[in-house]
Amino acid sequence: MLRTALRNVLANKARLVMTVLAVCLGVAFVCGTLVFAESSAAAYRAAASKDFAGIAVTVTPKYAPPGAGEEAPGALDDALVGKLAEVPGVAAARPAADGSATLNGADGRPLRAGRAWSNLAAAYLPGEDGNDSRHPLVEGRAPRGGGELAVDSGTAAAGGFEIGDMVTLATDGPVLKKRLVGIVKTEDSRVTAGGTLAVFDKATAQALYASPGRYTSIDVSAEPGTDEVELAGRISALLPADRAEAVTGAAQATQQATYTDTLTRGHQKMPMLFAGVSLFIGSFLIVNTFTMVVSRRTREIALLRAIGASRRQVVRCVLWEAVLLGLVASAAGFALGLGIASVLPGLLSTPQDALPDGPLVIGPLPVVAALGVGVGITVLAAWLPSRKAAKVAPIEALRTSEQPPTATASRVRGVVGLLLLLAGGGLLVSLTGAKDASEENLQNAMSGCALLVVAMIVLAPLLAVPVIRLTGRLTGRFGITGHLARENALRDPRRTAATASALIVSTALVAGLAVIGNSTGQALDRQAAAGLGADYVIGSRGGMTAIDPGTEKRVAGTPGVKTAAGIADSTVFTGGGVRRIAGIDPAAVGDVMRLDFVSGSLKDLGPGRIALSATVAREQGVSAGGQVKARIGRNQEFTRYTVVGVYEDNPTAGEVLGSRADVRRDGFLPDSVQRILVRTDGAAVSKTTEDGLRAAAGNSPLVQVKDRQALVDEAAGSLADLLTLMYGLLAIGTVISLLGIVNTLAMSVADRTREIGVLRAVGMDRAGIRRMIRLESVTVAAFGTLLGLTGGLFGAWAVGSLTNGAMKEYSLALPWGTLLLVCLVSLTTGVLAAAVPARRAASLSPLEAVAER
């Protein structure tokens, strides 16, 4: 039987290629993703262990728990360094004074400031040879005194710095300007993976990150043959137990690798999702191909049965064929996957966000996945048709025509499909009344959508007939070719539906995502616009640092600025919850904050009074005129505040509004503002104004100046990912659908050789044949698109109604452009897919009509 299987695999090369391609693509995506994930994790690990190479133990200060009294000066001083160097087994002890610093690039914009954890700063601490081995100089000299700094070569290149430049930077509040005197090299993976490094002289770094004469850590290297853990124990004994601790280098490397890996894990999600979807859609292609292959071989199988092969042998024969094919395809897919894995870092890295370089790491997981996915899915896909094949009665060997599916089978299909549709649709519709996007509701929505997709696939063969009759009205305009194309597509609705299923799924996904994305985007836009009257918002990066109090006045004095309202942000504890409070000057915010009051007004806001958002007011059960007990910021005492008004939820205002005096007094950063809302003359937004505002904020890299569009974009940040996802899915769906349609058409052309010969004999020219095949292909594509669009739009509507509960401004907004693009892409896919089969059909000779079979 194995030999028969092998012969079958090799019998039709074109068919073989198509099926292998289908499996191959799915495997390639999965393997590529897995190998990429493992390789990048390994690269991070390698980089991290390089960071800690030669470090046996690191001593770090231990801080008293907050609130336990005044902080004692750090224990890590030169004396401790000396003491550590004397410990038996220690080769050298090297102190460090590290922290973080954000730099402005030469263009005045914050440099690689998106990831605060990778904006590092360090002290230049020369060893005995006068050089700092952690930061070897490649150009210039080491910084001396407070006015100088060095940066690493990556930072210099990204920021456009040259030696002698003045570099603007900030570590916490104040803006610092230092002259660049040297460029160093660093191996720190956080910096090489898209961070920055600023190097100061010892005194400056100590002042910034520890206290004069103290260090932030001491790295200890061991003499050969010393056990790290034992050494750590010996060192710990020397340390003041409450003020310092010792950690081994290996432990730190692991910790840092895990940390960086977690922070960059987002890179893996998207390709993984693509792999999953392509596999899902691809499995339709595989199932479809095998079904067609088996039904084409009905006579052959019947013959096998007639000459005495048992059902089991037939099933086994088909399964062996699938295993062989799966193995070949998986191997090819694996190779392709390695290719994908090797180009992914290049695609995903940007100068702003670099991935560490490293060799491809091929662990057992991708190999197992490739085999499991490739062989597993192929065998599974072959199993169903193989059972059908085994049921072929020997008498079939004598019959020529295909048997149409029985009425019972389609009735069962109809009932099952309708039940699934009702379940999915019902679940989704029942959610439209939901008030919030809770986890449970979202999960229900997901399962509703999944049910809907399955229902569509089950029902597709039944829907094919009416839908294609409808589209046939359009193709009918092409005369007899259109008529024949329609009838051919209808000939085997199951085959047509299976061919279209890849398009159904991908179109539904893309259309759904596009609609939700577009609606959400517009909602965010409206929301930002609803709450914000300002044209610019100046804020501190991360919100943890304060804006220099003088900034507000300077901003107000900037040309083009009409009003500037400083807002003190903090937190307020009330009713057992922590909420955001914005301290405002009621007179100044009218212009920059758009508030809709449900009751009361801002007029009476002053010390001892607050206004609440509608949600908070509802939860607290108070309305205007009532009182709530609350404490703001670091104030430990609860105070009674009078509620002067309740406003509709507003992202700019936050949950609670208080008087600026109250918040500035009690906030965690007293007497500061965190945001300045700026109204310009005539609501003008320009680069000049922005630069002026940036200058007014002292050009501090820690301060962000954003116009309204930037704020909206930021809120819609995840939508950019959604867009990538959408177009990625569209591309995958298109490629797989293309393969599927080519596959089906090629087979159906082969099936219809004689018919095409007749058409040629009775006078259809080659162009007519080509047009017929193309129209058939487009009909199938249009069917898939139509069904997918319907499903996608319904799903989007249902999920959108759910979102409506959570997002007030949400309303269904159809992205016509994208939907049109989806339709065009699908129809083009149909035309493209038909190219080769159509050419093949057109080249058939009219003699095929009379050929003996």
Next chain:
Amino acid sequence: MTAAPFDALAPHPTTGFAAATSELSKVYGSGDTRVVALDRVSIAFREGEFTAIMGPSGCGKSTLMHCAAGLDSVSSGSVRIGTTELSTLGDRQLTELRRDRIGFIFQAFNLLPTLTALENITLPLSIAGRRPDQQWLERVVSMVGLSRRLGHRPGQLSGGQQQRVAVARALASRPSIIFGDEPTGNLDSRAGAEVLGFLRDSVRELGQTVVMVTHDPVAAGYADRVVFLSDGRLVDEMAHPTPERVLDRMKALDTHSRTS
């Protein structure tokens, strides 16, 4: 010999011959595998005549028909349909010629399974984008007795009915000539006799020209003329054949080809 009756419905100016070949040769392969299927065959098919081409298997009768009908290319010599020389035509013109001036009836019926009987009958006209002549269509349809089955698909028709549809398809566009390739080969004798009767009627009543390849002496008995082919050469011809005479002639040919 029946003289071609003048028919007002005759579609093309008459030259006396619907189709003719002269010195027609068809060679397959080259060198050692060279096979001469047709060897300088010259034959003419008169308008309004029913001709049968006979001969033992492999004598080239099908090839002759394929070449004469413009389905296959020729190695040398010429083929004319009416006054049109086929060797000068490109694929497109040849296709149009087949569509407009030639009708086909195949052994395997070769109807399109997705089209109804009526759609199959009007297929060549639909391809040409022409509306069928209703009167003519009704006449053809009622002649083959399919008036009640026009909405059926081929799968719902018996073999005989399918071949009647094929006959109607061949007649519907009023071609200059109809070629039949073993039109009764897949039919039982009764259905076969019906189809042959229609073909003869179309010649007698409608003035149609029909050329049919067959190996069945009974079928040949319906024709006005039988030509015999052996080893790619025209060897004999018989007017007003009867099955018995044809059978006798065939037996002689068979022994001849076996001994040669």
